Amino acid sequence: MAATEAPRELIKQGAEALVYKTTYLLPTIPALLKHRPRKPYRHPTLDLRLTKHRCLSETRLLTRCRGLGIPVPAVYFVDEARGEIYMEWISGRSIREVLDAMIAEGRKEEVNDLMKKMGQVVAKLHQNDIVHGDLTTSNVMVRGERKSGLLAGATMEKVDAEVVLIDLGLGMMSTQEEDKAVDLYVLERAFLSTHPQAEDLFQDVLTAYEGSFKGAKAVMKRLADVRMRGRKRSMLG
Amino acid sequence: MAIHTIQLQNIPVAHEVHIVSFKDVENASFLREQLLGGNAEFEYAFVDASTIVSTAHILVAVHQAVHKLLVNEKLRTRNVHSEIVFSLSPNNNITEAFRRFGIGENTKSLLCVKISSPEKTISAAEVEKHLMESVKGTQMEFNESTIAAETDWANVGKCYKMKGCKEISKEVELEVLGKMVMRSVG
Ligand SMILES: Nc1ncnc2c1ncn2[C@@H]1O[C@H](COP(=O)(O)OP(=O)(O)O)[C@@H](O)[C@H]1O
Numbered sequence A: 001m002a003a004t005e006a007p008r009e010l011i012k013q014g015a016e017a018l019v020y021k022t023t024y025l026l027p028t029i030p031a032l033l034k035h036r037p038r039k040p041y042r043h044p045t046l047d048l049r050l051t052k053h054r055c056l057s058e059t060r061l062l063t064r065c066r067g068l069g070i071p072v073p074a075v076y077f078v079d080e081a082r083g084e085i086y087m088e089w090i091s092g093r094s095i096r097e098v099l100d101a102m103i104a105e106g107r108k109e110e111v112n113d114l115m116k117k118m119g120q121v122v123a124k125l126h127q128n129d130i131v132h133g134d135l136t137t138s139n140v141m142v143r144g145e146r147k148s149g150l151l152a153g154a155t156m157e158k159v160d161a162e163v164v165l166i167d168l169g170l171g172m173m174s175t176q177e178e179d180k181a182v183d184l185y186v187l188e189r190a191f192l193s194t195h196p197q198a199e200d201l202f203q204d205v206l207t208a209y210e211g212s213f214k215g216a217k218a219v220m221k222r223l224a225d226v227r228m229r230g231r232k233r234s235m236l237g
Numbered sequence B: 001m002a003i004h005t006i007q008l009q010n011i012p013v014a015h016e017v018h019i020v021s022f023k024d025v026e027n028a029s030f031l032r033e034q035l036l037g038g039n040a041e042f043e044y045a046f047v048d049a050s051t052i053v054s055t056a057h058i059l060v061a062v063h064q065a066v067h068k069l070l071v072n073e074k075l076r077t078r079n080v081h082s083e084i085v086f087s088l089s090p091n092n093n094i095t096e097a098f099r100r101f102g103i104g105e106n107t108k109s110l111l112c113v114k115i116s117s118p119e120k121t122i123s124a125a126e127v128e129k130h131l132m133e134s135v136k137g138t139q140m141e142f143n144e145s146t147i148a149a150e151t152d153w154a155n156v157g158k159c160y161k162m163k164g165c166k167e168i169s170k171e172v173e174l175e176v177l178g179k180m181v182m183r184s185v186g
């Protein structure tokens, strides 16, 4: 049967998901579609169960974050049996690209400001016992404008570089300092590998993080252990 | 003609959504009785428009209900039209959903939604004619400002457990949609 198929533009083919830019509801509402396709090598029943579970888990975390005022894309629609999540399209770039540009252009103050925001957002996540699970610099976006409303007064408003977390596919609820420390460690590694001059930068992230909630100190302590283990592991090769 | 016909994304073209909006409705209890009595001529989603915050809000509910129908997921209610009303709810209590979002004795502003499907094709003109004959009220355009004018924020606050919202904004709209999504994923 002919359907008004919304045009899809593949933007990423990951190991687990196909990610498209598309529209939801009406051609005027941009959306991101994250599709976890069937894995033919898995047992069909298990496959369906895993797909559903991952879709629902990502959706619940995204929705929980929004409820807490943590900037993440809003979920528009979920078809967990097909492995599809439609969510708010974030018009911006990854923090990695944005940092590249800022550093290249010597916009030091903006860089500092961005690092501070980054630390605060992660702190808010952890304060609420949410662990991102894959906190790399491609899973953090920065947007400079925001569409106000889905349809209601759909105008663009300028916002000051806002940090938005995406890709909570590996996220979970956890009260463990270890899990939170690993988030920070992953982020640190990502920063250092993409921005080798970033040691100071990441320090700014940590400073903001540490000042943002009560449990932060304990997580920072753990981070030292996690780093140590990471170093040992890389020495062992 | 003030009837609004929409083709939703990713829904087969044979499914059209007809929406007619009324204010100052005087015969809500008659209309409600037709629904309760299962009168086949009155297979509509009759939504109390005071609970609706934007055009997207009702369209999201329509999309959820029609999608369920198409993928053969079991509907929780009698038909796709009642499922639209249920889809507006932030929880799984069907009785409460109808009481809050469906037409009530005292409903003054009303959104009527009719789905035309391959099995039951119905044109915009037919829908409008029937509703004009049946609903005693003032027909309105279906757009952002007519919807906003009828929103009762105290009621929305109660229905979605949200405090202090007085007007539509991106955050409010997405918060409401978020609650509907959460119900659908349990
Ligand atoms: N809501 C969104 N709005 C705009 N772009 C997005 C959004 N979510 C993801 N992207 C883009 O798609 C890419 C892949 O999405 P992601 O959720 O990270 O999937 P994966 O698990 O494959 O990494 C991201 O790196 C980002 O560039």
Ligand SMILES: [Mg+2]
Pocket: A138, A139, A167
């Ligand atoms: Mg990713």
